[in-house]
Amino acid sequence: MKKILTIFMLMASVALARDLTLEQAIDLSLNNSKEMRISEKNLEISKLNVSKAFKNALPSVTYSGTYAVGEHERQILTQSERNYASKKRGYTQNLRLTQPLFTGGTITAGIKGAKAYENIASYSYLQSKIQNRLDTIKIFSDIINAERNLEALEYSENILQKRYQKQEEQLNLRLITRTDILQTEYSIEDIRAQMINAKNTIDTNMEKLYIRTGINKSESLNLIPFDIPNNFSEKINLNNDLKQAINESLSAKVAEEQVKVASATRMAAVGDLLPQVNAYASYGTGTSERTTFERSYKDAEWMGGIEVSWKVFSFGSDLDSYRVAKLQEEQEELRETSTKEDIEVNVRSAYLNVLSLEKQIDSQAKALEAAKVNFELNQEKYDAGLISTVDYLDFENTYRQARISYNKALLDYYYAFETYRSLLI
Numbered sequence: 001m002k003k004i005l006t007i008f009m010l011m012a013s014v015a016l017a018r019d020l021t022l023e024q025a026i027d028l029s030l031n032n033s034k035e036m037r038i039s040e041k042n043l044e045i046s047k048l049n050v051s052k053a054f055k056n057a058l059p060s061v062t063y064s065g066t067y068a069v070g071e072h073e074r075q076i077l078t079q080s081e082r083n084y085a086s087k088k089r090g091y092t093q094n095l096r097l098t099q100p101l102f103t104g105g106t107i108t109a110g111i112k113g114a115k116a117y118e119n120i121a122s123y124s125y126l127q128s129k130i131q132n133r134l135d136t137i138k139i140f141s142d143i144i145n146a147e148r149n150l151e152a153l154e155y156s157e158n159i160l161q162k163r164y165q166k167q168e169e170q171l172n173l174r175l176i177t178r179t180d181i182l183q184t185e186y187s188i189e190d191i192r193a194q195m196i197n198a199k200n201t202i203d204t205n206m207e208k209l210y211i212r213t214g215i216n217k218s219e220s221l222n223l224i225p226f227d228i229p230n231n232f233s234e235k236i237n238l239n240n241d242l243k244q245a246i247n248e249s250l251s252a253k254v255a256e257e258q259v260k261v262a263s264a265t266r267m268a269a270v271g272d273l274l275p276q277v278n279a280y281a282s283y284g285t286g287t288s289e290r291t292t293f294e295r296s297y298k299d300a301e302w303m304g305g306i307e308v309s310w311k312v313f314s315f316g317s318d319l320d321s322y323r324v325a326k327l328q329e330e331q332e333e334l335r336e337t338s339t340k341e342d343i344e345v346n347v348r349s350a351y352l353n354v355l356s357l358e359k360q361i362d363s364q365a366k367a368l369e370a371a372k373v374n375f376e377l378n379q380e381k382y383d384a385g386l387i388s389t390v391d392y393l394d395f396e397n398t399y400r401q402a403r404i405s406y407n408k409a410l411l412d413y414y415y416a417f418e419t420y421r422s423l424l425i
Contacts, residue, residue: 017220022140025213025223029136030129032214039128046114046121053114057100057107064284065093093300094284101279101306104271113264116257123250123257130250130422136212137418139205141411144225146201152403153195156396160188167389180389187393191400228410232417233355238348245347245424246340255332255339262329269322275310343423350420357413364406371395371402 030036068091100107164184170176210217246252281304311318375395382392 017222018215019222019224020213020215021224022137022226025140025209026133026136028213028215029132033132033212035128036132039125043118043121043125046118050111050114050118053107053110056110059097059099062096062098063094064096065091067091092284094282096280096282096284099279100276102275102277104274104276106268106271109264109267109271112267113261116260116264120254120257120261123254126425127250127254130425132212134415134418134422136209137415139208139212140223141415142205143202143209143223145407145411146198146205147223148407149404150195150198150202152400152407153191153198156400157188157191157195159396160184160191160393163392164188176389183389183393187397226414228414231358232413233351233358236351236354236420238351241351241424242344242347245343249343249423250425251343251423252340255336259329259332259336262325262332266322266325266329269318269325272311272318273322275308277306277308279306280304347420347423350416350423353416354413354420357409357416360409361406361413364402364409368399368402368406371399375399 164181167176167181167184171178171181206221207217209215209221215221281302283302284300375398378387378392378395381387382389
């Protein structure tokens with residue numbers, strides 16, 4: 001009765017489970033993963049920094065006010081009565097408008113650098129989407145692979161368990177020895193240990209999938225296996241793909257923008273060596289020479305002009321900053337070249353990995369077919385007493401491992417192709 005109830009509950013949970021395809025999991029991951037949200041925030045910050053850089057070229061308005069209280073009274077000439085009075089308090093205020101006229105290129109450099117950072121953030125956001133897709137495919141594939149492995153292990157356990165029951169009867173009839181049944185017991189326990197590992201893999205990756213997709217953990221999931229097309233390599237034109245990856249891929253673009261950032265930093269360092277010129281206009285009580293301690297709005301006046309500031313001598317620190325910025329620009333140019341070289345190596349390596357796994361699938365498929373035929377044939381021989389228990393268990397293990405290896409090669413092949421495609425974007 002308990003077994004029937006358990007089976008009924010399992011069937012009910014499966015029926016109520018939510019079907020989830022790979023593409024649905026990818027879409028949910030792109031919308032809900034924390035990595036994507038972080039990348040979106042970085043993109044928003046970079047856009048605000050561009051706006052901020054442009055605004056540095058616009059006029060700025062500042063207000064300053066001072067209220068002072070002295071310890072001792074002072075004899076101050078008053079404006080109204082034109083005589084001296086004792087005062088302890090005073091107040092000044094000023095409203096100032098400043099417009100940069102010449103900054104040595106620092107504002108232009110800031111805009112250039114901010115735009116480059118915005119482009120980097122944009123490219124990084126797209127890279128995050130690509131990596132998020134790959135990570136989701138890997139998690140989803142690992143679950144599917146573990147479920148298929150678990151199915152193969154359960155099949156083997158069922159076969160060996162039935163064989164073990166027959167062997168117990170044979171042992172009672174003294175048709176086999178205790179060694180034979182111990183061999184089968186060991187194989188069954190080994191299979192159960194592998195089943196525990198497969199279940200742990202499923203549980204761990206299912207937890208990752210829940211977090212990545214934002215699906216409530218209380219909701220059961222039924223992952224739908226996906227079809228894997230054959231002969232991916234026929235769709236690949238390596239020479240064209242290499243040109244695209246080296247010149248147009250996101251990694252190449254990021255490297256180019258890093259050079260622009262370094263160039264902008266060098267420009268800003270040059271600007272720090274030059275004078276700064278601003279136009280200004282101000283209105284308030286603190287704009288003229290001070291003749292009284294306590295002032296009122298009646299004392300306010302307009303004032304404007306041009307102001308120049310120039311750090312004439314700083315023991316060469318500004319020049320050192322320029323030299324550092326120049327070296328960093330040269331570093332980024334070298335990194336750009338190195339990045340493009342790495343892109344070529346990675347694309348070729350990924351392509352060869354696709355070809356290798358494509359061949360592995362063919363060989364694993366043939367090995368699986370051969371292992372299945374051998375196991376079925378030698379199972380009959382074992383029943384007829386023509387082979388030993390050890391030989392029988394070896395054939396069964398070979399068949400089981402062939403199933404597991406084929407499942408892994410198939411999903412690794414799909415992931416390898418997706419990895420190759422991601423390097424081209």
